Amino acid sequence: MPDLSIPSALKRPPQSILFVCSENSVxxxxxxxxxxxxxxxxxxxxxxxxRRGKIDSFAAEVLREIGIEGGLRAPRAFEDFEDEAFDLVVSLTPEARDRIAELARGVPTELAYWPTPDPTQVEGTRETVLNAYRAARDGLARRIRELFMTSGAP
Known part of the structure; x- marks a missing residue:
């Protein structure tokens, strides 16, 4: 199976990106x-x-830790954007990957799959749970930086 973490066909930075997961809450x-x-x-x-989820307070908290205030807005569902075109669609869950691959057949959009563990599934102390959210945040930040370094962005 090809590596879908960084789209190989991107010759320039994408001008539009859509991130897709299961509930748009984390x-x-x-x-x-x-x-x-x-x-x-x-x-x-x-x-x-x-599906449309609910705003997650832990996700908002770990974003605030790195200076992103008010970074989360009301969750949106896929149908809110189904008439828009994006240069790159990044799926973050297996369910999203499968659905997007099905919907994107014949559409000139780059697809990427960045499997990202679900921090809402972690149990334990508050700090243990926050660490799972931080790991998801930091992994996503690393991939975003790699995407723009690979595609020729400054």
Whole structure:
């Protein structure tokens, strides 16, 4: 199976990115907020879930730790963006990857799959749970930086 972590066909930085996960409450909104922090407003970035979830307070907290205040907005569902085109669609869960691959057949959009563990599944102390959220945040930030270094962005 090909490596879908960094799209190989990107010759230039994408001008629009859509991050997709299952509920748009943790991983995809964190990826959206992180992209804005890392590259600014030079790229149109959005996030959706296959289903509409609820804002997650732990996700908001770990974003605040790195200076992203108010980085999470109300969760959106895929149908909110189904009429829009994106240069790159990044799936963060297996469910999102499968659904996006099905929907993108014949559409000239780059697809990437960045498997990101679900921190909501971690149990334990508050610090243990926060560490799982931090790991998801930091892993997404690393991939975003790699994407823009690989595609020729400054």
């Amino acid at each position: 991983r995809s909104p964190m990826a959206e907020a992180l992209t804005r922090k890392i590259i600014g407003n030079t790229v149109y970035v959005a996030s959706v879930g296959l």
